[in-house]
Amino acid sequence: MTPFLAEITDKIIKENPDFSNTIWVFPSKRAGVFAANYLKKNNSKTIFAPEFLSIEAFITRLAVIEPASTETSLCLLYESYLETGIKDKESFSSFIGWGTTILQDFNEIDRYGVTAKKLYTHIQNLQEVSHWALEEDKTEMVKAYLKFWEILPELYERFTKKMLAQGIGHQGLLYKKAKENIAQFLIDLPATTFYFIGFNALNTSESDIIQYILSEKRGSIFWDLDQYFLENPLHEAGYFMRKHLKNWPYFQESKPEGVSNRYTSTEKKVNIYGVPKSVSQAQLIGEILNEFSQEQVLNTAIVLGDEELLNPVIHAIPNGLKANITMGAPLSGVPMATLVAHLFDLHTNNYSNGWHIKQVQDVLTHPYIKLLVEGNQYNAVNTFIYHCQKQNISSLSTDYINVAFNTSHTIISLLFKDKANVPATFVSRFQELLRVLNDFSEKNKQPQISSEVNYFSEIFDGLSAQLTTFPFIDNLSGLKKIYLETLSKKRLSFSGDALEGLQLMGMLESRNLDFETVIISHVNEGILPGGKSTNSYIPLSLKKIFGLPSFKEKDAVYAYHFYRLLQRAKNVYLLYNTATDVLEGGEPSRFVHQLKTQGIAKVQVNDQLAMPILDAVTPPLIEIKKDQSVIDQLLQKAKSGFSPSALNTYIRNPIDFYKRYVLKLKDPEILEELIAYNTFGTIVHDSLQALYTPAIGQVLTENHFKEFNQQLPHILTHFFEKHHSPTKSLKGKNLIAFSVLLQYLKDFLEYDQECAKKEPIYIESLEKEYQMTLQIPGVSESVLFIGSLDRVDKRNGVTHIIDFKTGAVKPTDLKLKDWDGLNNSPERAKVLQLLSYALLYSQNHGNTPVKTGIYSFKNTQDGYMFFEDTLKPSNKNIVAEDTCNAFKEVLVGILQELFNIETPFVEKEV
Structure with missing residues (x-):
């Protein structure tokens, strides 16, 4: 296989072995590198190499102005916009959203040689027609919209003049000036020959420039296209070449060079x-x-x-x-870019009570900041975050952070001195942070950090210059958009052999x-x-x-x-x-x-x-054998008491029980930026207890519910703030959560009031703990069994035990179909829990029969759902002494297995 560039290089060598006055132009700089290598291989003599240029470099040389960055172009475009006749001008940060598209359109207009005024007059006329109406009066919004299209020709002219006055131009303007200068350029280089190699799609300016050079007999063009695509009138790959052959006068006398039949x-x-x-x-x-x-x-x-x-x-x-x-690789993917994003979030946050904990956590746990902050204080950041999570702190003052990390800490002061919501302050602080990071990386030999510091120093030096030149970048929103525009153009280069x-x-x-x-x-x-x-x-x-x-x-x-x-x-x-x-x-x-x-x-x-090959490795289930130390831990637990939830944990997965109750490992504290499920339940339980406590020992009346509804907002607010965050600063999903909780409790009060109208409800106790001792065969000491009953009430002489659930529960979850499997089936956890409450209560009240049930805040349409013993012919909802005795045997069996030293803790797949 002979590459295209090798073929063309060989062809040019044979036709013109003297390259001293030639310029070779390619679609990309990389193509020129490969062509130079082929030229070197195909030529044994020592020669003056031709000049290899990408089309962008060639156009810049012709234009005699320098390329302007996109961010500079946007700033100059906004300056031009401010000089137009629009009355209510938008801020810079708002302008960037649509200004980027306008800039792209101006770029296309100039590259394709379109008269901007003529084009925008047509657009304006179209908009006028589309908003035409019989009424003479137009709304202010429509007038402003039409005015926008009216000023675009003026905006284009002002913008173009402003760029040329500074000797710079966006890509389209460079092409426009290059086209204007091509004749003089050829006069200035009378002996130079031009070769255009490997082009396909050409904008109007490129096409006109190349055609002019060809018409002056000053160069050649070589195409890289196969005859198959060229001759097929419907094939997209040959679209541009067919267009050139049809429209270029050059091809009336010359055949296209470089076309092959390789495909x-x-x-x-x-x-x-x-x-x-x-x-x-x-x-x-x-x-x-x-x-x-x-x-x-x-x-x-x-x-x-x-x-x-x-x-x-x-x-x-x-x-x-x-x-x-x-x-x-995109520079946006490096850790430093993540740090900048976190700092923008930190300093643009409008949290009224200080720094938002989530954003503080993002900044402090960033790997580069951790390195600087911790120094010799190992795990200082993690300790601080853990403390915040433990206290469920949602906002932090600067003083609080300073005290936690020592007010003299340079980095903490740099990050949290006050909100850097002025662009110049934000930029200067980050530049200082970069200097600190650079010193650290040099001292500790961290080449990756040094490399990123160099890239971002260049970016922020540029931003600093932009702020000096363009004072209208007056907020972090505008600065962030300019920064992101700059960042999107940056790439991390890799080392390697290009050839x-x-x-x-x-x-x-x-x-x-x-x-x-x-x-x-x-x-x-x-x-x-x-x-x-x-x-x-x-x-x-x-x-x-x-x-x-x-x-x-x-x-x-x-x-x-x-x-x-x-x-x-x-x-x-x-x-x-x-x-x-x-x-x-x-x-x-x-x-x-x-x-x-x-x-x-x-x-x-x-x-x-093709399906991916998955190296899926199923880890073996954990099995932990018991020894006397484990039994000793269980005996200690027996003194404080096993609860129904502890036994359900054992049934669901013995390893989870082992971790929690033997090793006494706690779940990690998680910072609740959004309210957590367990916190949701705690707030509901505490609120109901506070509401109903004055009614203990009383029959519920209309006055009770009137008082409950009056107190509800205050009580809910108290417990929401106690367990989660201040209600004054609620927003987003936390505000929704508070509203949902309020509605949940309102709906329950309404339902409970309807129940109280049908039959008197006497409140006996709330959140009361009951306990009993069990003698387990093979266990030397008594085992305490405990449980906290959310609510006990009496209705028509029947005791009701109610458990409140904020999760979803179905009536079928509460049916006892048989006794087999109750000791090892996680799906029957609700039955075990309700029978535990019934056993605990009846053992403390002379074996009193009870009804025990659940109220689910996720399933309010079913109201109170009660345990149902389907094995009984009648009174299926009543838990009497015989049912309690049968359940007690199951309970003893579970505990007997738990204390059996020969029965290991075996993990279950859950």
Whole structure:
């Protein structure tokens, strides 16, 4: 396989062996590097090398102005906007949202040589027609909308003049000036010959510049396209070349150079794999590479359709294979970018009572900040966070943080001195933080931190300069948007051999390059090609009239890049995502369908689905044997008492019981930024106890419920603040949670009041603990059994035990169908709990029969749901002495197994 650039280099050498006055222009800088290498290999003499330029560098030289960054362009565009006649001007942070699209449109207008005033006059007229009405008066909103379109020609003129006055330009303006300067440029370089190599889609300015050079007999152009795509009038890959052949006067006398028939004449195997999810694609790429010989790897390119796959692919490359990574990793993925994001969140937060704990935690637990803060104080940050979680603190004052970490701590002072909500303060503080990090990294030899410090120092130095030049960046929202715009353009470069070995790149980096083996990921519709979405305010109909590119042209660009990669390749691997929960919907690209139906004899297509190889290892279930020390711990627990919940824990999973009650391990404290499920239940129980306590020993009346409803908001507020956070600062999901709790309790009071109207309810006790002792065979000491009964009341002489649940409970959960399995079935936990309460109460009240049930706040339509003994012919809801005795035997059996030293704790799959 002879690469395109090698062919063209050889051709130019034969036609013009003197390169001293030649400029070679390529679509990318990388293509020039490869061409220089081929030139070196194909020429044995010592010569003056030609000048190799990317098209961007060539246009910049022609334009005689410097490229402006996107953020500088946006700032100058906003300055120009402020000078227009619009009355109610938007802030800079609001402007960026739509200003970015306007800038993109101005860029297209200039690249394609469109007269801005003419285009925007057409748009204005269209908007006037669309808002036409019989009424003469238009609303202020409509007037403002139409005024926006009216000022765009003025905005364009002001913006262009402002940029030229500073000797800079956005990409479109550079193309516009380059086109204006091309004639003088050729006069200034009378002996220079120009070669344009490997182009396809050209904007109007590029097309006019190249055509002018060709018409002046000052250069040549070489195309990289196959005859198969050119001659097929419907094939997207040949769309632009057919357009050039039709419209360029040059082709009336000259044939296109560089067109080949490699696609149909080269034997090639195309392997198409449908793979679920992106990571599986990376895994499959690694497996494919594993099957290659060393020689094949040296002429292989991995082309990523989605740059997010870069890191997974890097880790999937087999050990021992060196890869050259050309696309660069987004700087937004490094730890320093995460730290900046956390600091923006910290200082833009409007929490009235200080620093929001979640954002403080994010900053302090960032690995770089932890390194600086802790120093010799190992685990200081974790200890501080644990304390906050323990106290459930939702906001922190600066003084509180200072005391916790010592007011003299430089980093704490830098981060939390006060809110840096002024852009200049925010930037200067972060620059100081970067200096501290740089000193730390040099002292402790942390090259990664040093590298990131260098990148971000450059970014924040630029932001500092922007703030000086453009005072309208006056809040953190605007600063953040400019920062993100800057960050999105930055890439981390990788070291590697640009010319040899496995090449890992994006689709644009592959322009003009050829490889015998090509692996392309994300060949999905919506990615390759990119779909119909466009970021523009210019209507599609006017784009067609004025010759501006639409999704049709963009799809043709994708098609060209894709098929050009396949032209000379012998082995092609195309991977697409089959998962239907992604934006591309699991649909393979239409390019895949075209390959399968094109019917070219020498192109063998193999289509298959591939499933990821999962190294799933099922860990063995834990088994812990008991010894005397374990029995001693259980005996200690027997003195304080086993509760129904403790026994249910044992039944559900003995290992959980072992961890909690033998090892006495607690669940980690979790900071409740949003109210937790268990806290929700605690607030409900405490609120009901506080409401009903005055009614203990009384029959509930209308006056009771009137008083309950009056007290409810105050009582709920008290317990919400006690267990979670201040209600004055409630917002978002916590505000919803408070409202839900209030409604839950209101609904219960209404239901309980209706019950009290039907039959008198006498409140006997609330949250009262009952206990009894059990003699367990084989256990030397008595075992205490305890339980706290949420509410005990009497109705028509029958005792009712009520347990309140904030989780979902169904009536079927409370049915006793048989006694077998009650001692080992987690699904019957509610039955065990209710029978435990019945046993505890009856043992303390002369074996009094009771009804025991649950009120579920998640299932209010069923009201009070009572235990039902389906084994009885009648009185199924009554728990009498015989049922208590039968349950007591089950209870003794559970405890006997628990204390049996020969029965280990065996983990259950839950």
